[in-house]
Amino acid sequence: MSLTEAHAVFVAAHETALNDLVTAVCLARPHLLHYGSPAFVPSSSTSATQMAPIAFPGSPGLQWSVQLGVPHLDLYDEDSPLPSELSLGPGQFSLSTTVVLCVDCVDARRPEGDTKTHGNDHPAGKNGEKNDQPRGDKPVPWPDDRDNWGKARNPMCCKLGVYGVGHLVSAWANGQPAIGFALDGLELVDVQPQDVESVLECLLSMILRSVLATLSIPVPAFEVGAFDLNPTEGPLIDIDRVLARGDLV
Amino acid sequence: MSEIIAAIDEGAAQQLFDGAVAGIGTLSASDSGSLGPFTVSYAATGTLSNGTVDLIAPGTIRIADLRLDWHLDLSFQLDIGEFIPDIHIPQVCIHIPCVGDVCTPRIDIEWPTVTVPVSFGDFLKTTVDLGPSLMLVSGVWKVEGVVLGVPNLQFGASTAALLTAIGLAIAAAVAWIPMIGPLVAVLAAGVLAAIGIAGLTGLLGPILTLFIAGRRFPITDVDEAYEILSASGPFDPAVHVTVENLGVEIQHNAPEDELVLLADIKP
Numbered sequence: 001m002s003l004t005e006a007h008a009v010f011v012a013a014h015e016t017a018l019n020d021l022v023t024a025v026c027l028a029r030p031h032l033l034h035y036g037s038p039a040f041v042p043s044s045s046t047s048a049t050q051m052a053p054i055a056f057p058g059s060p061g062l063q064w065s066v067q068l069g070v071p072h073l074d075l076y077d078e079d080s081p082l083p084s085e086l087s088l089g090p091g092q093f094s095l096s097t098t099v100v101l102c103v104d105c106v107d108a109r110r111p112e113g114d115t116k117t118h119g120n121d122h123p124a125g126k127n128g129e130k131n132d133q134p135r136g137d138k139p140v141p142w143p144d145d146r147d148n149w150g151k152a153r154n155p156m157c158c159k160l161g162v163y164g165v166g167h168l169v170s171a172w173a174n175g176q177p178a179i180g181f182a183l184d185g186l187e188l189v190d191v192q193p194q195d196v197e198s199v200l201e202c203l204l205s206m207i208l209r210s211v212l213a214t215l216s217i218p219v220p221a222f223e224v225g226a227f228d229l230n231p232t233e234g235p236l237i238d239i240d241r242v243l244a245r246g247d248l249v
Numbered sequence: 250m251s252e253i254i255a256a257i258d259e260g261a262a263q264q265l266f267d268g269a270v271a272g273i274g275t276l277s278a279s280d281s282g283s284l285g286p287f288t289v290s291y292a293a294t295g296t297l298s299n300g301t302v303d304l305i306a307p308g309t310i311r312i313a314d315l316r317l318d319w320h321l322d323l324s325f326q327l328d329i330g331e332f333i334p335d336i337h338i339p340q341v342c343i344h345i346p347c348v349g350d351v352c353t354p355r356i357d358i359e360w361p362t363v364t365v366p367v368s369f370g371d372f373l374k375t376t377v378d379l380g381p382s383l384m385l386v387s388g389v390w391k392v393e394g395v396v397l398g399v400p401n402l403q404f405g406a407s408t409a410a411l412l413t414a415i416g417l418a419i420a421a422a423v424a425w426i427p428m429i430g431p432l433v434a435v436l437a438a439g440v441l442a443a444i445g446i447a448g449l450t451g452l453l454g455p456i457l458t459l460f461i462a463g464r465r466f467p468i469t470d471v472d473e474a475y476e477i478l479s480a481s482g483p484f485d486p487a488v489h490v491t492v493e494n495l496g497v498e499i500q501h502n503a504p505e506d507e508l509v510l511l512a513d514i515k516p
Binding site: 001002003004007008009010011012013014016017020021023024025027028029031044045046049173174217218221222223224225226227247248 | 250251252253254255256257258260261264265392469471472475477478479481484485486487488489490492500502503504505507509510512513514515516
């Protein structure tokens with residue numbers, strides 16, 4: 001069977017090449033994987049993308065960050081084991097990565113007895129009312145007490161292993177046809193209780209879906225620009241590789 | 250196994266080859282050489298076109314009917330005296346009574362050496378075999394087809410036509426010489442006989458072979474540091490991968506023959 005079949009040009013990139021391409025993009029533009037509020041990301045740069053703190057009444061904004069590791073992709077068929085909840089079907093890819101979620105835990109260094117300046121982050125009384133300030137008082141926001149360099153004083157982080165499956169989508173990058181990545185399912189492992197796992201999975205699905213939407217690889221990269229391919233078939237996932245066929249531009 | 254495989258069929262190879270041939274433009278050469286007994290200086294130009302690509306595994310790109318349109322300007326010094334004897338008619342005097350001696354003038358004709366310029370063009374077709382070639386030049390992988398061996402150039406009717414052109418050029422070059430008129434045909438015939446077909450092919454062969462033998466036809470260029478994404482903002486620098494272990498081969502993948510490029514990359 002010919003490679004080009006009924007077409008003029010054939011290109012195929014093994015999954016190792018796809019991982020090299022994705023890694024190259026992520027290493028050159030790490031801000032695609034790292035997001036955070038000013039306490040974690042003082043300013044947007046190549047390294048990270050600054051975003052707003054999470055607004056919350058009674059606080060100057062919750063400081064947070066999300067940092068994903070460079071995803072490792074496995075194209076159908078399955079070479080990298082997946083959690084039992086996920087399965088890799090024809091035409092799909094799986095990805096595995098890590099995510100580090102951080103918050104600046106201001107409460108942890110709250111001076112003892114200082115309850116006035118820390119707003120809503122207080123245990124509730126028996127009847128649900130806050131027991132550290134008079135009913136009807138407007139909560140006083142706690143001060144924005146990042147350190148002198150504007151960084152989080154008390155970052156608390158957790159690192160989670162993330163697995164997902166998805167499929168390729170057509171995209172454009174740099175004015176060229178490209179492949180993008182769409183997430184079909186995501187799974188965290190070893191998070192308990194189940195409700196927490198579900199919430200985190202939903203949260204990370206949204207985050208990962210958004211991150212993947214910014215990550216696309218131009219089709220010419222799959223043939224290192226050797227031939228000007230105008231794809232008319234694919235790009236699609238074949239066994240352990242992504243391939244496309246078409247005509248010379 | 251290579252990480253990246255890119256293949257084109259013969260149709261696409263033909264498309265690339267046509268572009269490569271067009272990109273070569275006009276070739277030129279100038280030097281001196283032998284045209285039979287003469288030393289000639291020449292300036293030649295050539296333009297390649299057409300040619301039908303046939304991919305032959307494992308490593309041949311055959312170009313059939315590659316056409317070379319060529320033009321040759323040459324000139325040589327013709328010592329006419331080597332072909333027509335100088336004329337020496339001594340003075341003859343006769344005595345006429347009552348008149349005295351009457352003498353004819355002495356005639357000495359020594360034929361000069363003239364420059365004969367010849368301008369001629371024609372075309373030829375040939376079949377050449379190219380071998381795939383890879384070279385890393387200043388950070389660029391050059392993928393080319395290189396003409397293997399020395400092509401067999403068939404001049405056919407060109408040689409006869411060129412001989413005719415030389416004959417006409419000789420006639421034009423000597424036209425100014427007094428009294429040579431009746432001898433021009435003799436002169437031209439003598440020169441052309443001295444040159445002969447062998448003399449012409451001996452001159453044309455090396456010149457036109459120069460235009461084809463060893464000629465490199467570019468197939469594609471691949472940057473060693475290949476840019477996946479160009480810079481698109483202050484936080485989005487260009488993204489590159491390094492291309493290594495590049496290879497090119499002709500594969501027979503039934504029912505087609507394909508030109509296949511193989512490569513590995515690393516971030």
